[in-house]
Amino acid sequence: MHDVFTSKRFLKYFSFAIVFALWEIGGRIPISPAFPTFSATMVALWQMLMDGSMLQAYPETLQPLLIGVAIAATLGIAAGVWMGLSRFGEWLLSPVFIVAQAAPLAALIPLLVLAYGIGLTAKVMVVLIMAMPVIVLNAMSGVRSTNNSLIEMGTAFLGSRKDVITKIILPSASPVIFAGLRLGLSAGFIGAILSELLITPTGVGDLITFNQSRADYARMYAAIFSIIAVAVIALDFLEWIEVRWLRPDRKGAR
Amino acid sequence: MSMQQTAAVLDRSQTDAAVAVRGVTKIYEGNVKALENMTLDFPRGQLTSLLGPSGCGKTTLLKIIAGLIPATGGEVLVNGRAVKGPGRDRAFVFQDFALMPWATVLRNVGFGLELRGVPQSEREAVSERYIKAVGLSGFEQSFPHQLSGGMRQRVGLARALAVDADVLLMDEPFSAVDEQNRRKFQEDMLALVEQEKKTFIFVTHSIEEAVYVSDKVAVLLPRPSRVSEVIEPKIDRSVSPDAMRRDPDYLDTVERIWTALRTYVE
Ligand SMILES: Nc1ncnc2c1ncn2[C@@H]1O[C@H](COP(=O)(O)OP(=O)(O)OP(=O)(O)O)[C@@H](O)[C@H]1O
Ligand SMILES: [Mg+2]
Numbered sequence: 001m002h003d004v005f006t007s008k009r010f011l012k013y014f015s016f017a018i019v020f021a022l023w024e025i026g027g028r029i030p031i032s033p034a035f036p037t038f039s040a041t042m043v044a045l046w047q048m049l050m051d052g053s054m055l056q057a058y059p060e061t062l063q064p065l066l067i068g069v070a071i072a073a074t075l076g077i078a079a080g081v082w083m084g085l086s087r088f089g090e091w092l093l094s095p096v097f098i099v100a101q102a103a104p105l106a107a108l109i110p111l112l113v114l115a116y117g118i119g120l121t122a123k124v125m126v127v128l129i130m131a132m133p134v135i136v137l138n139a140m141s142g143v144r145s146t147n148n149s150l151i152e153m154g155t156a157f158l159g160s161r162k163d164v165i166t167k168i169i170l171p172s173a174s175p176v177i178f179a180g181l182r183l184g185l186s187a188g189f190i191g192a193i194l195s196e197l198l199i200t201p202t203g204v205g206d207l208i209t210f211n212q213s214r215a216d217y218a219r220m221y222a223a224i225f226s227i228i229a230v231a232v233i234a235l236d237f238l239e240w241i242e243v244r245w246l247r248p249d250r251k252g253a254r
Numbered sequence: 255m256s257m258q259q260t261a262a263v264l265d266r267s268q269t270d271a272a273v274a275v276r277g278v279t280k281i282y283e284g285n286v287k288a289l290e291n292m293t294l295d296f297p298r299g300q301l302t303s304l305l306g307p308s309g310c311g312k313t314t315l316l317k318i319i320a321g322l323i324p325a326t327g328g329e330v331l332v333n334g335r336a337v338k339g340p341g342r343d344r345a346f347v348f349q350d351f352a353l354m355p356w357a358t359v360l361r362n363v364g365f366g367l368e369l370r371g372v373p374q375s376e377r378e379a380v381s382e383r384y385i386k387a388v389g390l391s392g393f394e395q396s397f398p399h400q401l402s403g404g405m406r407q408r409v410g411l412a413r414a415l416a417v418d419a420d421v422l423l424m425d426e427p428f429s430a431v432d433e434q435n436r437r438k439f440q441e442d443m444l445a446l447v448e449q450e451k452k453t454f455i456f457v458t459h460s461i462e463e464a465v466y467v468s469d470k471v472a473v474l475l476p477r478p479s480r481v482s483e484v485i486e487p488k489i490d491r492s493v494s495p496d497a498m499r500r501d502p503d504y505l506d507t508v509e510r511i512w513t514a515l516r517t518y519v520e
Pocket of ligand 1 (some may be wrong): 282
């Protein structure tokens with residue numbers, strides 16, 4: 001019994017339950033006429049799933065998100081690993097990403113629209129700018145934090161530079177790289193929705209703005225709720241991949 | 255170095271040395287002189303200890319022999335050939351174990367073989383044999399964080415044994431082990447030297463340990479780092495470990511090394 005109540009999964013569901021209960025209470029008071037109850041939101045969510053509006057919106061939203069995150073992950077990990085391995089790489093690239101991480105995205109969006117129009121490219125760029133810096137900087141610090149004595153061990157047992165990188169540095173950096181990927185993916189979700197709200201209303205962003213303009217707050221909240229749920233599931237999936245394939249030693253720790 | 259000691263060193267170089275350190279100097283960045291003109295022989299098939307206070311350059315010497323860091327001057331010969339980098343003839347046991355936390359005991363032990371391109375089934379067979387030899391049967395699939403410090407140390411030892419190198423370089427292998435286990439390990443160590451016919455170079459802080467396990471003890475002193483004395487404890491190892499520890503020769507040797515070191519400590 002003790003184990004069940006303190007297990008991580010139980011605590012997670014329990015905290016969800018508390019948040020939903022507070023939401024329901026807040027909606028019933030009501031805090032604001034624009035704040036629907038949890039149950040009304042769930043009903044709206046169900047309707048939107050059934051009438052096809054979700055099915056139509058998600059591919060539109062996920063397309064720039066997935067393209068952007070895939071590019072950010074590939075280029076970002078490659079760049080970050082290189083920066084971690086080479087002082088020259090760090091000197092060359094780190095200012096770019098530090099600036100990009102600090103830059104207020106909303107201010108850049110008009111520039112992106114000017115350069116790439118209002119289509120898919122601009123949205124992919126927004127996702128990229130959001131997701132890439134944190135992926136790069138994490139990959140770099142993951143590589144840097146590799147225990148030096150493990151690297152010495154690899155060299156002492158006749159590993160080539162390539163062996164040391166692939167068999168020691170990358171596995172050792174993988175938790176930090178994955179932490180970067182998770183942060184990058186969440187940032188990518190923010191970027192995808194932001195670009196739909198600020199560039200052209202499509203997909204989930206459209207569901208949010210359209211229902212807001214119709215004052216159908218239950219549907220608006222349902223759209224917001226759905227994107228958060230998708231993001232949480234995607235993040236969990238990433239964690240599962242990491243533990244399953246890269247760090248079997250962490251299985252028990254989760 | 256006195257004339258007398260130089261003569262002793264020259265004399266010993268006539269015997270078969272698996273590792274010969276010839277006038278090695280190491281100056282780290284920032285002009286830190288870790289070793290100065292060190293000359294020392296490590297006889298084949300024997301266990302030689304490097305004993306000395308913290309910071310006298312023991313790890314530095316071991317890493318130079320391993321080919322992990324270059325010497326600033328002088329040279330190291332292993333089986334008569336000058337060391338240019340790590341080689342098949344040497345294996346290292348790290349003071350901090352250097353185990354990969356994401357790999358099982360089995361993979362950690364076989365990692366040296368993996369890096370040499372030995373096929374998986376073959377290296378697992380070899381690894382299993384050495385896991386058994388160091389008394390870790392049943393822990394093949396465990397991860398390092400599931401083992402005690404002493405067990406981790408034995409994984410590092412098994413990994414070094416598995417590559418079947420002539421020379422084993424061991425940097426304070428028992429430092430993470432409590433006193434009871436330490437004695438047990440020292441006894442295992444003697445059995446290992448007996449059975450493996452390898453050359454062991456063993457770094458330790460403990461005078462008793464050095465005298466107990468070694469055929470030869472090199473006492474190092476810092477600033478400038480030098481070999482202050484080379485002692486060959488002639489202790490009868492055929493008797494029981496406890497009898498050995500009460501042997502007057504053993505106690506005398508411990509006392510003699512302590513005298514050599516005390517001048518430095520004071
Ligand atoms: N990478 C390095 N850069 C600069 N100085 C170093 C470096 N490594 C060691 N030293 C210095 O060289 C000297 C010898 O260091 P070393 O690690 O070989 O000592 P040690 O005898 O192994 O000491 P301990 O018994 O504490 O392990 C020390 O003064 C140390 O500060
Ligand atoms: Mg040391």
